[in-house]
Amino acid sequence: MQIIPVLLGVSIVVFFMVRAIPGDPAQIMLGQQSTQEQVQQIRENMGLDKPIFVQYGLFLKDALRGDLGDSIVTGRPVTTELLTRLPATLELTAFAMLIAILVGIPVGVISAVRQYSLLDKSTSVLALTGISMPIFWLAMILVVIFGVNLELLPFPGRLDPTTGITAITGLVLVDSLLTLNFAGFWDGLLHLIMPALALATIPMAVIMRMTRSSMLEVMNEDYVRTARAKGVVPWRVVFKHALRNAMLPTITVIGLQAGLLMGGAIITETIFSWPGIGLYTYNSISARDYASIQGVVLYGALLFVLINLLVDILYAILDPRVRY
Numbered sequence: 474m475q476i477i478p479v480l481l482g483v484s485i486v487v488f489f490m491v492r493a494i495p496g497d498p499a500q501i502m503l504g505q506q507s508t509q510e511q512v513q514q515i516r517e518n519m520g521l522d523k524p525i526f527v528q529y530g531l532f533l534k535d536a537l538r539g540d541l542g543d544s545i546v547t548g549r550p551v552t553t554e555l556l557t558r559l560p561a562t563l564e565l566t567a568f569a570m571l572i573a574i575l576v577g578i579p580v581g582v583i584s585a586v587r588q589y590s591l592l593d594k595s596t597s598v599l600a601l602t603g604i605s606m607p608i609f610w611l612a613m614i615l616v617v618i619f620g621v622n623l624e625l626l627p628f629p630g631r632l633d634p635t636t637g638i639t640a641i642t643g644l645v646l647v648d649s650l651l652t653l654n655f656a657g658f659w660d661g662l663l664h665l666i667m668p669a670l671a672l673a674t675i676p677m678a679v680i681m682r683m684t685r686s687s688m689l690e691v692m693n694e695d696y697v698r699t700a701r702a703k704g705v706v707p708w709r710v711v712f713k714h715a716l717r718n719a720m721l722p723t724i725t726v727i728g729l730q731a732g733l734l735m736g737g738a739i740i741t742e743t744i745f746s747w748p749g750i751g752l753y754t755y756n757s758i759s760a761r762d763y764a765s766i767q768g769v770v771l772y773g774a775l776l777f778v779l780i781n782l783l784v785d786i787l788y789a790i791l792d793p794r795v796r797y
Contacts, residue, residue, distance in 0.1 A: 476778050484767070484771060498521070499515035499516045540552070546762050546765070552768065554765065561631060561643070561742075562742070562749030562751065565734075569738075570734065572677065577676070577678070577679075580681050581596075581684025582711065583596075584597070585684070588689065593685075596681060600679075600681045603677055603681075606674060608672070609744060611671050611674060616667065627663055627664055628664070630747070630748070631661060631665070632657070636661075638654055638657040645661035646661050646665070667745065668742070676727075679726055680726055680727060687720070688719045692715055697714055697715050721788060721791060724791070727784075728780045728784035729780075732777040732780040732781070735750075742755075750769060753765070754766070
């Protein structure tokens with residue numbers, strides 16, 4: 474039920490803020506050589522000549538029916554554009570979060586178990602570096618080193634133009650496996666590595682630090698000391714008794730980070746020409762595409778709320794006390 478007021482508030486904010494952006498979308502669409510009459514005609518067709526509150530009312534009425542309008546750049550429905558680009562962003566986000574989780578959680582646990590050791594201090598520096606390093610700088614460094622100089626990883630895009638894959642789900646790696654196209658799978662995986670690494674740095678650092686701090690707090694609890702006193706094997710104390718309870722804050726961070734990435738990794742997708750929601754957002758803002766910008770923001774808000782709902786459900790699964 475909280476989705477309704479959240480989306481309503483987001484729609485109000487984005488609708489009026491988008492129209493505060495300098496530039497006339499009708500003028501941009503027609504070009505500088507267009508006449509005033511042509512611009513006015515386009516404005517009437519797009520409904521931009523009506524009072525702004527009337528425009529919002531019409532937008533809200535259409536949005537309730539699932540119609541987010543048509544893109545002024547492509548002329549296609551915004552909903553169709555989002556659904557077309559969603560698999561690319563989903564694949565990139567899933568791979569980046571997989572890297573962040575597989576590295577962040579184990580390193581965070583080890584850092585907590587070996588507190589103040591050289592390993593702990595090294596991972597702390599690594600985490601701070603990951604959070605502080607600008608993604609656009611890291612992405613370009615990866616391109617220069619692995620793409621240009623060493624020629625180990627291809628870029629840009631999701632696939633080489635000569636690679637053909639039968640679209641089923643829109644996910645390159647999944648579709649290539651379903652059709653037993655192993656050459657396409659390998660090509661898609663190589664294209665995915667660099668943008669996923671660039672995108673995973675900040676979530677990895679955040680997950681690492683949160684896991685460490687949660688583990689340090691849990692390791693001092695009475696039930697952990699009791700398990701140790703009963704002679705439970707150390708690794709069982711860490712992974713069975715401590716880690717499960719320490720995962721609650723970490724799951725929250727993972728959910729928030731996944732929501733942010735799924736909302737569109739604009740910088741990463743733009744640098745690597747990744748045909749996802751982020752690149753679509755960048756192009757929409759550049760073209761003053763009101764309908765597309767509104768649709769992207771509403772999509773991001775909805776996704777964020779749904780991911781938070783999933784996090785709450787996982788809370789109940791991991792900790793039975795949350796259910797009551």
